[in-house]
Amino acid sequence: MKKQIIIFSVIAAISLLIFIVIASIIGNDINTTSQLDISIMDFFYNIRGNKNSFLYYFCRIITELGYTYFALIIVVLLLIFTKCDYRAFAFIIGALFMVLLNMALKDIFQRERPDKELWWVVENDLSFPSGHSTTSGFIYMFLGYFIYDSKFNKKLKIVGYILCGILITIIPMTRLIFGVHYFTDVLTGTLNGIMVACIAIILMIIFKKYKIFDKPLFVSIYELLKNDDKKEEEKKPEEENRKEQ
Numbered sequence: 583m584k585k586q587i588i589i590f591s592v593i594a595a596i597s598l599l600i601f602i603v604i605a606s607i608i609g610n611d612i613n614t615t616s617q618l619d620i621s622i623m624d625f626f627y628n629i630r631g632n633k634n635s636f637l638y639y640f641c642r643i644i645t646e647l648g649y650t651y652f653a654l655i656i657v658v659l660l661l662i663f664t665k666c667d668y669r670a671f672a673f674i675i676g677a678l679f680m681v682l683l684n685m686a687l688k689d690i691f692q693r694e695r696p697d698k699e700l701w702w703v704v705e706n707d708l709s710f711p712s713g714h715s716t717t718s719g720f721i722y723m724f725l726g727y728f729i730y731d732s733k734f735n736k737k738l739k740i741v742g743y744i745l746c747g748i749l750i751t752i753i754p755m756t757r758l759i760f761g762v763h764y765f766t767d768v769l770t771g772t773l774n775g776i777m778v779a780c781i782a783i784i785l786m787i788i789f790k791k792y793k794i795f796d797k798p799l800f801v802s803i804y805e806l807l808k809n810d811d812k813k814e815e816e817k818k819p820e821e822e823n824r825k826e827q
Contacts, residue, residue: 583791585821594777595747596686598777600687601773601777605764612691619766626758630759641760644756645753646702648754652717653677660728667791667817668786669728669731676720680774684771687774688707688708688709692708694712695762701762703762704787712763712772715771718753718779719772719773720778722745722747723779726747729746
């Protein structure tokens with residue numbers, strides 16, 4: 583337990599440190615685009631080709647997996663799969679924190695997106711940090727540990743790790759291909775998502791260790807209702823006996 587908490591605390595701290603460094607550089611002159619952002623942006627503009635290409639439609643599908651509403655889908659699936667135990671609670675707490683953090687940072691930095699003429703999709707909010715990248719970093723980092731902590735067989739776990747790793751990488755890339763973010767937007771977004779996921783994972787480890795939310799809520803509610811039904815059934819014979827007397 584302690585070893586895992588230390589590992590995820592270190593990952594969260596490193597992610598936070600890198601974010602602070604990048605955010606400090608960007609914050610000094612929010613209207614100036616760094617040479618790094620320009621170079622990477624030009625690279626993706628050159629390789630993406632025409633809008634109606636296979637790459638566009640492929641990225642349209644992949645990028646959907648990084649929308650905030652997709653976190654809600656994962657929440658529902660976790661609630662069903664875990665019957666709302668400590669794992670679902672840890673994810674929900676992390677997801678709420680992730681959304682609030684991303685909204686707050688966008689409002690603080692007020693960074694405009696790249697030139698609209700280069701967009702492949704329409705976006706209405708601000709650029710820094712990337713919400714899709716934050717969501718993907720959070721969801722798939724958390725799911726990676728969820729798979730590790732599950733009772734799935736080894737082969738299935740390996741497939742899950744690979745898929746989570748690919749999605750953490752490729753979803754932010756779709757935002758660059760679409761031309762709606764700078765590289766520093768998606769990098770800091772991914773780091774923020776990983777940081778929040780680490781916090782949620784630490785909560786999950788603590789919940790499991792100290793048996794907090796250990797009993798699935800759905801089971802608890804079912805048992806409570808079942809016990810109430812039993813009490814009602816036990817009362818009926820007693821009431822009938824009283825009437826006969």
